[in-house]
Amino acid sequence: MPAERSEPIYLHTEEQVAERSFIARQFIETRSRLNTVVNNADNYLVKRFYNIDHNTYLEGAIPAKYKELMGLVVSAGLRCDDCINYHIIQSYRLGASKEEQEESLNVALVVGGSIVIPHLRRAYALLAELYS
Amino acid sequence: MPAERSEPIYLHTEEQVAERSFIARQFIETRSRLNTVVNNADNYLVKRFYNIDHNTYLEGAIPAKYKELMGLVVSAGLRCDDCINYHIIQSYRLGASKEEQEESLNVALVVGGSIVIPHLRRAYALLAELYS
Amino acid sequence: MPAERSEPIYLHTEEQVAERSFIARQFIETRSRLNTVVNNADNYLVKRFYNIDHNTYLEGAIPAKYKELMGLVVSAGLRCDDCINYHIIQSYRLGASKEEQEESLNVALVVGGSIVIPHLRRAYALLAELYS
Amino acid sequence: MPAERSEPIYLHTEEQVAERSFIARQFIETRSRLNTVVNNADNYLVKRFYNIDHNTYLEGAIPAKYKELMGLVVSAGLRCDDCINYHIIQSYRLGASKEEQEESLNVALVVGGSIVIPHLRRAYALLAELYS
Amino acid sequence: MPAERSEPIYLHTEEQVAERSFIARQFIETRSRLNTVVNNADNYLVKRFYNIDHNTYLEGAIPAKYKELMGLVVSAGLRCDDCINYHIIQSYRLGASKEEQEESLNVALVVGGSIVIPHLRRAYALLAELYS
């Protein structure tokens, strides 16, 4: 792995996010419980995929915050609520402002169309809790 | 905006729909609650997108009823339950018959395949309540 | 099959469409050539699927013209150029006006977002030839 | 229908699956309840589509077990939880091992990307109950 | 429109890009020719959609360069070659480095899976011409 890649520095822990937002807490707990089931299965290729996934969002030529916001845009464009929640939380933890989150969702809305709106509504509910 | 575009005339209010169907009521209430969150954020581009979205389904060369049924077909083809509920309700409010709703869903089923079936089942549950 | 279903009456033959538009001719010829390959394979389930597909767009509670326009909307929403060409041609053959075709594409654009635009451009090129 | 197609022989009934797994029972009951609504509507094209759907997974040149696993792969790739549950259960009923189910999900994960992961997690929860 | 939104400053014109890359030139010319057809149709809602689309990528809380890269990620995730070409070119014009373009494509690859690879290959061919 190139030397310039490094773990990002988070401004908030997952626990702090979970305390701040009911929606985030539900998501984090469910995800954690199900990831335990996946980890117990100990599937070789799944573990390798998770590892690549992790490395994709490290600090690099593009700052980690913008990569998480990119993850948000493509998740909203592909209409995956769990993925949207995940990347909103990660972006929040890396210091993204509410306005940056909204501008990212705007890209997803215009690219993906009105079919994105139900997911946009739920995303705004999470944003309202995180940035209140 | 061309002069020939105008607001459609609804045969039923959203309230009447909500009284008639439990599924519709749940959908309308959740949508209304979350739209309030979105509106409070007062995002310029989101508001403009909502405005275009509204204007797309006005009376025009194609009657509004058929446009809502088109919205139903593409929503089912793209597999968005909230969008399906919305367009079934709008089509009902504009006087679409149960047979017209079913024929629209048939187009979505054939174009979109068996992956549409879980959404078709839920759509039929709403249709059964609205047209009972 | 319910008695009320019947074959639609076309105002133009495929040959007339092919004479009118270069894009349409190319599409019709390629499709015809490849359908021959599929037909030669004589696959039981493919033939049955083609048969359901055909029956979906017959005259019914919804006029065939609007069903073809619905096919156009969902094809554009799902971003399938061949399907878009097919349903534009079918709608044209059933007497749809250019304005009706454009309003259908508007539904697809708003529902499907800017990712639809490259397909919209090609659709407008076909419309320009058919309605010149 | 070609003579060589025949109904597969199931090692387990749906009832046995429902007894073994809470997730499966919930899915089977909801699906059964909603299928009753669809059946009551008695729509000609829906019934024909269901019939083709059934015939697609019969024993043939490819054993039914592998066809159900193919259904699992494409369902996960297209991100349809109900479809994933259905094909995991069918594959289990036809004797697929846990390792075969996981290898199928690996194909879907690599082809479909991290957007598949939320569905993968839920699939593993069902697998854990069925194969415990 | 909020005061802080403004047109980005491009480092290269479309003409310079077209001189630099054969792939870019072909794309720009075809897009320009077809946009003329769309503009000639003078459709009210299409023009409004194009306008929103334009405003989504202006300088704002997120720099325009990152917004174009976000457009690239979601375009690759949704597998739209024309959209990928467009956003690679826009990002290049706004000074994005080759490494930033690649990191953006990595997000799309991991989120969207191997189905993205054919588009990734063509994207790399354009990148090779632009950054040679």
Place this chain on the structure above:
Amino acid sequence: MPAERSEPIYLHTEEQVAERSFIARQFIETRSRLNTVVNNADNYLVKRFYNIDHNTYLEGAIPAKYKELMGLVVSAGLRCDDCINYHIIQSYRLGASKEEQEESLNVALVVGGSIVIPHLRRAYALLAELYS
């Protein structure tokens, strides 16, 4: 990597396939040329993704032939012509019969709907050349 995973044994080389089918040759040559461009970029995460991709289709609990056919089903369901060509060729090289390829495409057709048909037509053209 578990010991039981191993490279599959191919009955035909890519060169033999290219000699047998014009469509296959065009696909293999274009893919090879563009992969060279990707390889030259030497992107760390792309290489790791290609490596996982390769390992997903090895011999395992499920024979490699069926995994390639699964890749075909999900590729057709997700409507990716290059991916369809790739997996048809791989399945052919591993001894899949024409009937097995067709049954796989039937699963994709029923799951993915008529939107798959344009890709099905092109797939049948390749099958006709390979199995003539």
